[in-house]
Amino acid sequence: MSNSVNELAAKAQIDFHCLEADCAEVIKFNLADIVSKDFQAVCPKCHKAYQLDASLRDKLSRMLDLIQSIRKAEDILGDAMVSVNVAGGDVRIPYALLLTRLNTLITLDFGDRKVDFHLWIEPSSQDTFR
Ligand SMILES: [Zn+2]
Numbered sequence: 135m136s137n138s139v140n141e142l143a144a145k146a147q148i149d150f151h152c153l154e155a156d157c158a159e160v161i162k163f164n165l166a167d168i169v170s171k172d173f174q175a176v177c178p179k180c181h182k183a184y185q186l187d188a189s190l191r192d193k194l195s196r197m198l199d200l201i202q203s204i205r206k207a208e209d210i211l212g213d214a215m216v217s218v219n220v221a222g223g224d225v226r227i228p229y230a231l232l233l234t235r236l237n238t239l240i241t242l243d244f245g246d247r248k249v250d251f252h253l254w255i256e257p258s259s260q261d262t263f264r
Contacts (some may be wrong), residue, residue: 144203147254152177153184153247156211165201165253168194184244193242194251201255 148163159179167173168191175184186194204211211229218225238253 145255148247148251150251152182154180154182165198190242
């Protein structure tokens with residue numbers, strides 16, 4: 135159980151741009167790490183440390199729950215399609231494509247600022263989504 139969580143942790147990464155005006159370096163961390171209460175994200179360039187408050191940690195940890203649920207349903211989603219009606223017929227897009235090819239962007243309040251977080255997820259197996 136904890137093994138699969140660790141495995142997921144390596145594959146669900148989140149990043150945002152440093153809020154220091156003259157820095158804007160990309161700060162990347164594992165989504166699973168943020169559940170730890172004393173977690174800090176540190177900018178690799180200017181070394182500014184970001185402490186995530188309880189509400190932000192809560193939102194991100196629920197995002198992690200969501201990813202874990204998707205992960206559990208991977209074999210089902212691998213066969214599922216989204217059907218989009220277009221002129222002259224419909225286009226079928228495998229869920230797998232939606233999950234792996236689109237990067238998720240979430241905007242959350244970070245202190246008094248709105249920050250865009252990019253979420254990077256890889257399927258647990260390279261064979262799952264082909
Ligand atoms: Zn920085």
